[in-house]
Amino acid sequence: MKRCDKLVEVGRRQFLRGGLATAAALPMVGLMAKDAKAATNGALLDYPSGKLANVNDLKLNEPMEVSYPDEDAPGVLLKLGKAVEGGVGPDGDIVGFTTVCPHKGFPLSYNAESRTMNCPGHYSVFDCEAGGQQTWGQATQNLPQYRLRVDDKGDIYAEGVDELLYGRLSNVL
Amino acid sequence: MAFKRNIDRLPIIPADATKHNVTCHYCIVGCGYNAYTWPVNKQGGTAPNENALGVDLSKQQPANSEAWYSPSMYNVVKQNGKDVHLVVKPDKECSVNSGLGSVRGARMAENRRSDKTGTQQQRLEEPMIWRYGTWQPTSWDDALDLVARVTARVIDKDNEDDLFVSMFDHGGSAGGYENTWGTGKLYFESMKVKHCRIHNRPAYNSEVHSTRDMGVGELNYAYEDYTMTDTIFLVGTNPLECQTNLFLNHMVPGMRNGAKVIIVDPRRTVTANACEVEAGKDNVLHLAIKTGTDVALFNTLFTYIADQGWVDKEFIANSTFQGDVAQPLDEAHPAALGSFEFALQECRTSLADGAAICGVSEADIVKAAEWIAKPKDDGSRRKCVTAYEKGIIWGNDNYRAIGTLVNIGLATGNIGREGGGVCRLGGHQEGYMRPSDAHVGRPAPYIDQLLIAGKGKVHHVWANDHYKTTLNATAFKREYNRRTNMVKDAMDARAGATREELVDAIVGAINAGGLFSVNVDIIHSQIGQAAHVILPAVESGEMNLTSMNGERRMRLVEKYMDGPGSAQPDCMIAAGMAQHLERVIREQGRSEYADQFKGYDWKSEEDAFMDGYHANTGKIVTYERLRAMGNNGVQEPVVDFQDGKLVGVKRLYADGKFDRHGREDKKALFCAGQWRGLQAAGKAAQRDNYAFLINNGRANIIWQNWFLDKGNDFVSDRFPLPFIEINPEDMAELNLKQGDLVEVYNDVGATQALVYPTPTARRKETFMVFGAPNGAQGNIVNAGVNELILPNYKHTWANIRKISDATPSTSRLSYKSQEYVAS
Numbered sequence A: 001m002k003r004c005d006k007l008v009e010v011g012r013r014q015f016l017r018g019g020l021a022t023a024a025a026l027p028m029v030g031l032m033a034k035d036a037k038a039a040t041n042g043a044l045l046d047y048p049s050g051k052l053a054n055v056n057d058l059k060l061n062e063p064m065e066v067s068y069p070d071e072d073a074p075g076v077l078l079k080l081g082k083a084v085e086g087g088v089g090p091d092g093d094i095v096g097f098t099t100v101c102p103h104k105g106f107p108l109s110y111n112a113e114s115r116t117m118n119c120p121g122h123y124s125v126f127d128c129e130a131g132g133q134q135t136w137g138q139a140t141q142n143l144p145q146y147r148l149r150v151d152d153k154g155d156i157y158a159e160g161v162d163e164l165l166y167g168r169l170s171n172v173l
Numbered sequence B: 001m002a003f004k005r006n007i008d009r010l011p012i013i014p015a016d017a018t019k020h021n022v023t024c025h026y027c028i029v030g031c032g033y034n035a036y037t038w039p040v041n042k043q044g045g046t047a048p049n050e051n052a053l054g055v056d057l058s059k060q061q062p063a064n065s066e067a068w069y070s071p072s073m074y075n076v077v078k079q080n081g082k083d084v085h086l087v088v089k090p091d092k093e094c095s096v097n098s099g100l101g102s103v104r105g106a107r108m109a110e111n112r113r114s115d116k117t118g119t120q121q122q123r124l125e126e127p128m129i130w131r132y133g134t135w136q137p138t139s140w141d142d143a144l145d146l147v148a149r150v151t152a153r154v155i156d157k158d159n160e161d162d163l164f165v166s167m168f169d170h171g172g173s174a175g176g177y178e179n180t181w182g183t184g185k186l187y188f189e190s191m192k193v194k195h196c197r198i199h200n201r202p203a204y205n206s207e208v209h210s211t212r213d214m215g216v217g218e219l220n221y222a223y224e225d226y227t228m229t230d231t232i233f234l235v236g237t238n239p240l241e242c243q244t245n246l247f248l249n250h251m252v253p254g255m256r257n258g259a260k261v262i263i264v265d266p267r268r269t270v271t272a273n274a275c276e277v278e279a280g281k282d283n284v285l286h287l288a289i290k291t292g293t294d295v296a297l298f299n300t301l302f303t304y305i306a307d308q309g310w311v312d313k314e315f316i317a318n319s320t321f322q323g324d325v326a327q328p329l330d331e332a333h334p335a336a337l338g339s340f341e342f343a344l345q346e347c348r349t350s351l352a353d354g355a356a357i358c359g360v361s362e363a364d365i366v367k368a369a370e371w372i373a374k375p376k377d378d379g380s381r382r383k384c385v386t387a388y389e390k391g392i393i394w395g396n397d398n399y400r401a402i403g404t405l406v407n408i409g410l411a412t413g414n415i416g417r418e419g420g421g422v423c424r425l426g427g428h429q430e431g432y433m434r435p436s437d438a439h440v441g442r443p444a445p446y447i448d449q450l451l452i453a454g455k456g457k458v459h460h461v462w463a464n465d466h467y468k469t470t471l472n473a474t475a476f477k478r479e480y481n482r483r484t485n486m487v488k489d490a491m492d493a494r495a496g497a498t499r500e501e502l503v504d505a506i507v508g509a510i511n512a513g514g515l516f517s518v519n520v521d522i523i524h525s526q527i528g529q530a531a532h533v534i535l536p537a538v539e540s541g542e543m544n545l546t547s548m549n550g551e552r553r554m555r556l557v558e559k560y561m562d563g564p565g566s567a568q569p570d571c572m573i574a575a576g577m578a579q580h581l582e583r584v585i586r587e588q589g590r591s592e593y594a595d596q597f598k599g600y601d602w603k604s605e606e607d608a609f610m611d612g613y614h615a616n617t618g619k620i621v622t623y624e625r626l627r628a629m630g631n632n633g634v635q636e637p638v639v640d641f642q643d644g645k646l647v648g649v650k651r652l653y654a655d656g657k658f659d660r661h662g663r664e665d666k667k668a669l670f671c672a673g674q675w676r677g678l679q680a681a682g683k684a685a686q687r688d689n690y691a692f693l694i695n696n697g698r699a700n701i702i703w704q705n706w707f708l709d710k711g712n713d714f715v716s717d718r719f720p721l722p723f724i725e726i727n728p729e730d731m732a733e734l735n736l737k738q739g740d741l742v743e744v745y746n747d748v749g750a751t752q753a754l755v756y757p758t759p760t761a762r763r764k765e766t767f768m769v770f771g772a773p774n775g776a777q778g779n780i781v782n783a784g785v786n787e788l789i790l791p792n793y794k795h796t797w798a799n800i801r802k803i804s805d806a807t808p809s810t811s812r813l814s815y816k817s818q819e820y821v822a823s
């Protein structure tokens, strides 16, 4: 019962925050990516749906560099070999993250042994198998993760990001 | 799922937003930030002239950019009754942090109370009185009248011993010069309250008596000393997690300039790892001593350095006491103090003995001594800066441990000089301004034990949460609940009675052994659950507040938002209490006593500042002058005002004169602190009877006792419960998996934690995060203290048993190594 209350509470707060950002929607429409525009009523921005790769392009535990939602936003796709949070594909094991550290924007690198993204800036560590949770570090966000979709052909599309990307005040510029 | 805000854009700060000076109110480092506020119906644009950042925000910004803020740096708050946008982001111009934020400070905005975004709904808004079986909101006048009437019944001009007071003495947060003065004036000037304690310890005493008695104030350097030194000597401290931007912005540049690092800590921390990353493994020496053997290590180093002749003879001759004993060992001095020769003779410890006691090799002790003091090949002096904190402050034999460490700094002439200093790193900022506490005595009364023993009738609690942070907390909570419940029962039995009848009923209950508890805080704390009157306070930023950081850098945080409801600054609450006490006591015909409570006609916190800090420090510093000094402020003591600027002092003791002990000759003293094993009562027996050391302290992501963080989704998602780090082989023996819930129990109590597998933890040596609301480590810390009532939290042994498998909220967490590895 307690747990339920907490969920309701968290939901309420997130709704309020989302609603607020909408109320203050930013006049950025059509500044950059051609098929991206700032939402007017939606809780989140309209993101471009970008094809990042095909499931056959990915090798187990080898990072594949991508960028999303535009080419100034580097990221990575990973096939982790076991179903994880936010994972897609036949095995639920494909995830995508930004590779710009949400602390001060240093480039993250993938540590294949621990399956973490590590930051040389101030030593933050993000766990790719736990939804990008910051295992330890100075960022005040967990690692922004892509919302992914895989179609019948095995093409992997990104359709959104779940936290603000470092270095931009709107994920879609 | 890992916590994600799903915020993918933020309002832009408009060019005409109001910019306020802010010093982070969390840790001692006191990083500079700016708070920007603007009306809720306005926003900036992406063009450089449309935003306060002056850059084109339609482009991706580079690393270390000033033109980005995270969702945690944003909120909507009230300012003069109106909703405004708020961004609190790090200030690149501040020399303390140069634009860096930490995982704590960069959440300042998110940790403000907001009606709009729903953050920190736990903040108290109105005074409350225990009525009709629970707490009912009421007015300040009603609440303070009850406090004054009950308090006045137990105090008199010549005896205020039945009034017990727990009051913070720190800066930052809701502390600072204004608020320590307000409370200090009430309890130490209007009254002479003897039964008082400080926020993090069970008595009213210094955490660092010995260094002060030796003449050396504990914050004597400047942070830049780390960048101009040869060796950084870290003792019982984990600065990457506890003083983050001091480490990142000063120690790291020092290492990159070639400084070596010595770390004394039984535990391998993330600080040790980061030092290895920055300085290279060969330049980092981790002395993982047996816990609590610091005195033996320092004495061995002192002896070896002296015997090699690596001491600063001139400095010793000119700046330290010549002779034998200056201060003998007595009840108030747990070690004798005197000359270099005297201390050396008393402390003399051979390499072989030191190595055996501390469990480290002789070669490593020699290496440490060389890194600290061996002259360089060209014969020049080696510079060494020494930093210590809770590992020895809350460790074994506080007085001697700190004293014998300071010996090394004095012997090598490393105090008052560039690249030197022997300093504590600190917890909160400082901000202490109170009338003399001499009447409290030394050793000071052990308040928590007196409360447990049934002493005291009225207890005023100012932002102390004993339930989460004191030692012997299991017994304390049991007795405190029992005694305060007696009063609650008496109040419940007189529902509907007049104020006079109610006060009589309360006094009846306290005379029968009950305790009337008044709680002043920003949230309804755990000890606040036992309170009869609750008074809501504001924090830094909700009032103007001055404090100083770990290099004595004083700044004014400008008020940038309203406090919640009718919450007030502590200094104004203290003033209100004094005025109500004056009125009630005068009514009772004790007019001479009532007169003592005059002098609180402050209109604002600024008046309290002028009455306290300004009037007692040479009448130089004002709000206006401090505001003009911005986020770089001025390093105390402030000695002058010239050319429109406050003039401070970069390093203390640059003239070689030491005065913290108050000696006329201004000569520093050495400490003759011999090693004497585990000093505090019951520690050795606990070690011999329980399987695991339960070392304890802070963690990076959590500020202090989680008082705001327990209401922060990002933090409670990471650690829904306090963690305990355990070696995987110990886990296997106990049949534990990661995320399991365990009970940690011993002869004094029990607590709970979630298991965090930690391969770098030594066998049978765990580490538990302290101060958690749902697993207080203090429950299992015994009552043992040193002669001056300094607690030893660190030395706790207990057994561990499994309570349950990982729960849904703990099984999904990351349990990977917290150490950064370059890929």
Ligand code: SF4
Pocket (backbone or CB within 6 Å): B024, B025, B026, B027, B028, B029, B030, B031, B097, B100, B101, B102, B103, B104, B105, B106, B243, B244, B245, B246
């Ligand atoms: S290091 Fe300390 S003062 Fe600086 S931002 Fe972090 S908590 Fe605040």
Ligand code: FES
Pocket (backbone or CB within 6 Å): A101, A102, A103, A104, A105, A106, A119, A120, A121, A122, A123, A124, A137, A138, A139
């Ligand atoms: S930029 Fe990644 S930890 Fe600071």
